[in-house]
Every structure is written in C-alpha cells, then in structure tokens.
Amino acid sequence: MSENRPGERAVTLKDLANELGLHPSTVSRVLHSGTESARGAASPGTAERVRQLARTRGYSPDPQATSLRTRRTRLLGVIVPRLSDLVLATMYEGIEEAAAEANYSTFVMNSHDDQDTQRRKTEIMLARRVDGLIIGDAHLDSTLLAELSNRAVPFVLVNRRVAGFPSATCDDLLGGELVADHLWERGHRIVAVIGGEPYASTAVDRVSGFARRWRDLGGHLPESAVVWSRFDTIGGRDAAEEILRDSTRRPTALFAVNDFAAIGAMGALRAHRLRVGNDMAVVGFNDTSLAAQLPVSLSSVRSPMLEIGRSAVRMLLQVLDGKQITSLRLAPTLCVRESSA
Amino acid sequence: MSENRPGERAVTLKDLANELGLHPSTVSRVLHSGTESARGAASPGTAERVRQLARTRGYSPDPQATSLRTRRTRLLGVIVPRLSDLVLATMYEGIEEAAAEANYSTFVMNSHDDQDTQRRKTEIMLARRVDGLIIGDAHLDSTLLAELSNRAVPFVLVNRRVAGFPSATCDDLLGGELVADHLWERGHRIVAVIGGEPYASTAVDRVSGFARRWRDLGGHLPESAVVWSRFDTIGGRDAAEEILRDSTRRPTALFAVNDFAAIGAMGALRAHRLRVGNDMAVVGFNDTSLAAQLPVSLSSVRSPMLEIGRSAVRMLLQVLDGKQITSLRLAPTLCVRESSA
DNA sequence: CTGAAAGCGCTTACAG
DNA sequence: CTGAAAGCGCTTACAG
Numbered sequence: 286m287s288e289n290r291p292g293e294r295a296v297t298l299k300d301l302a303n304e305l306g307l308h309p310s311t312v313s314r315v316l317h318s319g320t321e322s323a324r325g326a327a328s329p330g331t332a333e334r335v336r337q338l339a340r341t342r343g344y345s346p347d348p349q350a351t352s353l354r355t356r357r358t359r360l361l362g363v364i365v366p367r368l369s370d371l372v373l374a375t376m377y378e379g380i381e382e383a384a385a386e387a388n389y390s391t392f393v394m395n396s397h398d399d400q401d402t403q404r405r406k407t408e409i410m411l412a413r414r415v416d417g418l419i420i421g422d423a424h425l426d427s428t429l430l431a432e433l434s435n436r437a438v439p440f441v442l443v444n445r446r447v448a449g450f451p452s453a454t455c456d457d458l459l460g461g462e463l464v465a466d467h468l469w470e471r472g473h474r475i476v477a478v479i480g481g482e483p484y485a486s487t488a489v490d491r492v493s494g495f496a497r498r499w500r501d502l503g504g505h506l507p508e509s510a511v512v513w514s515r516f517d518t519i520g521g522r523d524a525a526e527e528i529l530r531d532s533t534r535r536p537t538a539l540f541a542v543n544d545f546a547a548i549g550a551m552g553a554l555r556a557h558r559l560r561v562g563n564d565m566a567v568v569g570f571n572d573t574s575l576a577a578q579l580p581v582s583l584s585s586v587r588s589p590m591l592e593i594g595r596s597a598v599r600m601l602l603q604v605l606d607g608k609q610i611t612s613l614r615l616a617p618t619l620c621v622r623e624s625s626a
Numbered sequence: 627m628s629e630n631r632p633g634e635r636a637v638t639l640k641d642l643a644n645e646l647g648l649h650p651s652t653v654s655r656v657l658h659s660g661t662e663s664a665r666g667a668a669s670p671g672t673a674e675r676v677r678q679l680a681r682t683r684g685y686s687p688d689p690q691a692t693s694l695r696t697r698r699t700r701l702l703g704v705i706v707p708r709l710s711d712l713v714l715a716t717m718y719e720g721i722e723e724a725a726a727e728a729n730y731s732t733f734v735m736n737s738h739d740d741q742d743t744q745r746r747k748t749e750i751m752l753a754r755r756v757d758g759l760i761i762g763d764a765h766l767d768s769t770l771l772a773e774l775s776n777r778a779v780p781f782v783l784v785n786r787r788v789a790g791f792p793s794a795t796c797d798d799l800l801g802g803e804l805v806a807d808h809l810w811e812r813g814h815r816i817v818a819v820i821g822g823e824p825y826a827s828t829a830v831d832r833v834s835g836f837a838r839r840w841r842d843l844g845g846h847l848p849e850s851a852v853v854w855s856r857f858d859t860i861g862g863r864d865a866a867e868e869i870l871r872d873s874t875r876r877p878t879a880l881f882a883v884n885d886f887a888a889i890g891a892m893g894a895l896r897a898h899r900l901r902v903g904n905d906m907a908v909v910g911f912n913d914t915s916l917a918a919q920l921p922v923s924l925s926s927v928r929s930p931m932l933e934i935g936r937s938a939v940r941m942l943l944q945v946l947d948g949k950q951i952t953s954l955r956l957a958p959t960l961c962v963r964e965s966s967a
Numbered sequence: 968c969t970g971a972a973a974g975c976g977c978t979t980a981c982a983g
Numbered sequence: 984c985t986g987a988a989a990g991c992g993c994t995t996a997c998a999g
Binding site: 347350 | 991992993994995
C-alpha cells in the first residue's frame with residue numbers, strides 16, 4: 286500500500302537516503318537499475334537494502350519532479366467530440382487501459398465537435414505539457430492538424446482519419462461495403478443512406494464504401510438518396526423524415542452510419558406506421574450495447590472500439606520513440622438482427 | 627496562440643527575464659500580481675513590458691515546475707464505474723467543464739465497479755499527486771472511503787453517496803417517491819421494482835423512496851416485489867423475466883431504477899407478448915437521451931447530471947480551501963411518456 | 968562502488 | 984522597485 290497523502294508529506298528520495306546513510310543519488314541509481322543485478326549502480330547488498338526500504342516506506346517518485354528533470358511528463362492528452370457518445374467512451378476505455386499499462390496517464394476533454402473548442406482544449410493540453418495527443422474528433426476540413434504538425438506536436442488520430450496523418454480507425458469503407466452486400470442479398474433495390482456529418486471520415490467512408498459497392502453490384506444510388514445529418518437520435522429522425530417525404534422514391538431499406546441515428550430513424554418510421562424489419566429494413570453502425578436490446582433488435586456493423594483505442598496508444602508511444610508508423614484500419618463485422626432479417 | 631511545442635523548448639521565465647534585462651524573480655512577481663496595478667511587484671512601466679512580452683512570446687508557466695514549488699498540482703482524479711455509462715459520462719462532462727474553469731485538469735479512470743480496481747486506480751491517482759479525488763463509484767459496503775479519510779486524502783463523492791462523507795448526488799429518495807406517486811395516481815396497485823445493485827446508493831435510495839411512499843399511500847409492496855439486478859440492459863431483462871415468472875402476482879407496472887435496465891425489461895415484456903404502456907407500465911430513471919426516442923417512449927426520472935458533476939468540483943475545491951462542506955442532493959423531475967401514460 | 972554537484976522551471980521570503 | 988538566494992524532488996554525467 287502506498288503512503289502518498291495529499292494531507293501529509295510523501296516519502297522522498299532524500300528520506301530514504303538519510304535513513305540508509307546513503308546519498309540520494311545512489312538511491313536513485315539503484316531504483317533505476319534493472320531489478321536483477323544492481324548493474325554498477327551499487328553493491329548488491331546496498332541495492333537490496335535500498336529496494337527493501339523503498340518498498341516498506343511505500344516510496345513512489347514525485348512525477349512532477351521527475352518530469353521537470355527528464356523533460357517527459359508521461360501525460361497524454363485525449364480529445365473527443367463527447368464522452369457521452371458510447372463509441373468514444375469505449376475507445377477511451379481502451380486508451381486508458383493501454384496508457385496505464387505503459388505508465389502513462391491520460392487527460393480527456395470534450396470538444397463537442399466545435400472547432401474553436403478543439404483549438405482551446407488542445408492548447409490547454411499542451412500548456413499542461415502532455416507528451417502527445419490522441420485526437421478523436423478530427424474534422425476533414427480543419428487546418429488544426431497541419432498546424433500541430435508544423436509545431437512538431439506528436440499526435441495520433443483515433444476514430445476518424447484524415448489523409449496524411451497517422452490514425453487508428455475502423456475500416457469504415459469495408460463497413461459500408463458489408464452493409465451494401467447484405468441489403469443487396471436480401472433483395473433490396475431501392476435504398477437510402479443517413480450519412481452523418483460530412484466533416485467526419487467515419488461518415489464519409491461508410492457512405493462511400495456503401496455507395497461504391499452498391500454500384501458495383503449494379504444498384505442505383507442517386508445523390509439524393511444520401512441525407513447528411515447529425516449523429517444523434519434527433520439527427521437520424523429528421524433525416525428519415527426527409528427521406529420519407531419524397532414519395533416518388535420510397536426505399537425499402539435504410540442504412541444509418543451510426544446506431545443512434547438508426548434509432549432515431551426507427552422512431553420516424555414508427556410515426557409513419559411503418560414496421561421496422563417488415564415494411565422497411567434498417568441497419569446501423571457500431572453495434573452499441575443497445576442495438577441488440579431494442580424492441581426490434583437492430584442490425585449493426587460492429588467495430589472493434591476497445592482495440593482501436595489501445596492501438597492509438599501503441600502508435601503514439603512509437604511516435605514518441607521516434608519511430609515511423611503507418612495508419613491502422615481494423616476490420617468490422619456485420620451483426621444481422623430483426624431490423625433487416 | 628501559445629508556443630508550447632513538445633518538439634521544441636518552451637519559453638521560460640528566464641527567457642523573458644533575459645530578453646528584458648530583468649531578474650526572473652521580478653518577471654514571476656509581475657505575472658502573479660493583480661492585472662491592474664503592479665502592486666509592489668514592479669514599477670508600472672516594467673510590469674507592462676513584462677506582460678507585453680509574455681503575451682507575444684506565448685509564455686505559459688510550466689505546470690510541473692510550478693507544482694514542485696507550490697506543492698499543488700491543480701490535478702483532480704475522477705473515478706467512475708465506467709465512462710461508457712451515459713450517466714457517468716455526462717456527470718464527467720460537468721466535472722471537466724467546472725474543473726477547467728477553475729484551472730484544474732482532471733484524470734478519469736474506470737473501475738468497472740470492481741473493488742480491487744477501485745483501490746488500484748486510486749493509488750495511481752495519488753501517485754500522480756492529484757490534489758483531490760472525485761469518486762463516482764462508491765460502494766456502500768466498502769472500507770476504502772474510511773481509509774482515504776484516515777490518510778487525509780481530500781475527496782468528494784459524486785453520483786452515489788455514503789453516509790458520513792461529502793457527496794453531490796441526485797435526490798434519489800425523492801426520485802423514487804415521484805415514481806410511486808405517478809403510478810399510484812394512474813391506478814396501479816400491484817407493482818414490481820427492478821432495484822439495481824444493492825451496493826450503490828442510487829439503487830438503494832430509489833427503491834426505498836419508492837417503497838416508503840408506496841406504503842404511505844396505502845399500497846402493498848412485499849419484499850419479493852423488489853428484484854436486485856445489474857444496471858445494464860441484460861440485468862433489466864433478467865430481472866423482468868424473474869418478475870414475470872411469478873404467475874401468482876403479475877404486476878401492472880414496473881419501476882426500474884435505471885433506463886438501461888428499463889430498456890432490458892421492455893425487451894423481456896415484448897418477448898412475453900406484453901405491450902409496454904398498455905399491458906404493463908414501465909418507468910425508468912435518469913432520462914438518458916434515448917428514453918424519449920424509443921419505439922415506445924420511456925417515462926423516466928430526470929436527474930440534473932451535468933449540474934451534479936459541476937457541484938462535485940465546487941465542493942472539492944472548497945475542501946481544498948480548508949472549508950467545511952455539506953452534502954448536496956439535487957432534485958429530479960419526472961418525465962411521463964407513453965410507457966406509463 | 969559511492970558521493971557531490973548541477974540543474975530542470977518555478978516561487979517566495981529576504982535584502983537592499 | 985528590483986535582485987539574489989534557496990529550495991521543491993528528482994536524474995545524470997562526472998569524480999574519486
């Protein structure tokens with residue numbers, strides 16, 4: 286059990302040294318040498334005494350002091366659109382775990398997908414002297430990433446990608462293709478897409494993957510069949526309303542690039558007396574824990590969110606080590622349920 | 627725009643001092659004196675030159691160095707069961723905002739409601755030398771809080787309360803009462819409760835508030851009418867199954883202390899061919915954003931989650947200031963929807 | 968094998 | 984009004 290007490294003074298290197306009749310530098314050297322041999326840090330006997338006392342006193346080095354000396358804070362900054370989005374919260378769980386395993390701590394802040402806020406929070410993180418950034422809210426049309434790059438700030442994107450910068454994401458193009466294959470195979474020929482926010486690669490890639498495959502299969506997909514929307518339930522509902530309003534082209538299936546939008550769309554269908562799964566198929570994306578539990582269970586593309594988060598940390602640590610990295614796209618799988626059975 | 631660059635060296639107090647031909651201590655004094663007058667820190671002219679240069683150079687003090695000197699890190703540790711729980715994610719948004727406004731940064735970690743993990747993560751936070759802790763996963767039957775208290779660790783509970791420790795929570799007793807009033811008034815006389823985890827005050831308080839009021843109204847509520855369960859959809863579904871299994875006492879209404887459990891219960895009802903809102907009323911708790919969007923919209927008790935999070939920060943800062951504080955319980959409101967109309 | 972010094976960037980009481 | 988020193992806790996190259 287550690288003895289750190291914000292209320293009281295924590296044990297320092299000097300405390301240990303005094304008690305052992307050694308110089309603090311010797312204690313420090315021992316505590317940094319390999320656990321096995323003292324490797325030139327001190328005699329085996331001394332090393333053992335030092336380690337022993339450090340343990341019983343519950344010594345843990347002051348990270349602020351260490352940072353000041355080593356110029357490394359072991360702090361990572363994480364920026365997400367919003368943590369109340371299940372997808373980002375889950376990716377963050379992966380980030381937190383992987384960071385902790387590597388002895389890093391993480392700050393996380395919400396940008397609400399607002400570009401001013403993104404900049405502000407980024408500066409707060411940098412003012413805290415984080416070693417690097419994990420950015421989960423990248424906008425395709427923003428110059429922020431290029432600026433950070435110019436300032437030599439180490440960062441990795443997660444969740445959304447932007448060409449030219451390293452990222453760990455779901456293979457969203459593939460995800461869209463899986464949905465196209467599935468709906469085509471189920472016999473649907475007139476479909477509509479609820480596309481999400483056009484500034485997010487997740488939305489754009491899922492839509493283009495779907496569209497590309499759909500057309501490869503011989504399907505028709507006019508521009509007007511894709512409605513861009515917010516990622517939440519309200520956005521999905523409004524988009525579905527818009528799609529239903531066009532009576533000349535009533536689709537038999539809806540692909541929403543996000544489960545929440547899909548749930549909103551289901552609400553709109555219900556309001557129009559359309560039975561999900563019977564009158565109209567619906568497929569979502571991310572397979573959030575609710576999808577399987579909905580009154581009419583929702584087909585959804587499952588993305589490996591935890592693993593995406595963990596990968597982002599791994600990649601950032603490599604960047605901090607001065608290594609070259611390449612972007613990662615993890616493959617999703619389709620879970621078919623009642624909504625499109 | 628700040629000039630912090632992990633890649634390069636940041637501007638220091640000494641840099642500013644050199645450029646101005648002043649001593650670093652003078653620069654420091656100016657930057658810490660009130661913005662208006664230099665208040666004995668330096669002559670008005672000098673003060674102005676210092677502030678001017680600090681601005682153009684994008685100077686921001688090194689927090690690690692400042693911490694080392696002041697013995698304050700301006701770091702808060704936040705522990706939650708899981709951030710992928712919408713309720714905690716939202717409270718954390720409030721915490722993050724309020725902390726940032728007070729120039730504090732926050733670490734947040736998931737404990738998954740596991741007592742070992744709670745201890746481990748707490749120690750990691752303390753090893754990072756946080757000034758205080760915001761604990762969102764307190765267990766009624768744990769000794770951790772008493773131990774922290776003995777070690778003089780400053781902390782405030784959020785979300786869940788435990789007698790004897792300061793907390794910012796929803797008034798869950800009142801929340802339970804609101805539901806009892808509502809169901810009674812709608813004519814229900816046989817009801818069952820999906821109680822959640824008995825180690826969480828949220829669950830216990832919502833159940834006791836409900837039970838107390840129900841009995842005050844003249845209702846009957848046997849022990850067996852309360853089923854304890856996990857907080858998630860699976861937990862709610864299983865609990866509902868258990869309730870339906872008892873054919874001698876089929877309730878006409880279900881109160882689930884959590885929206886996710888309520889959604890799970892709705893799934894179970896559907897499997898039994900019971901129509902939610904017609905054959906059986908359902909009421910949830912927290913009014914998460916999905917409640918209103920479900921195919922049959924869910925009645926739910928709305929708790930002021932953002933404000934609870936913000937309050938917890940305010941309270942912790944008061945504790946750090948050495949002030950006495952008293953626990954806060956924010957009043958919830960009931961949103962009636964189709965599921966119990 | 969161990970000690971002593973320097974210094975990371977800052978703040979604060981003390982001089983003058 | 985401004986400077987100089989001390990010191991927070993640590994690490995690291997340099998002596999001996």
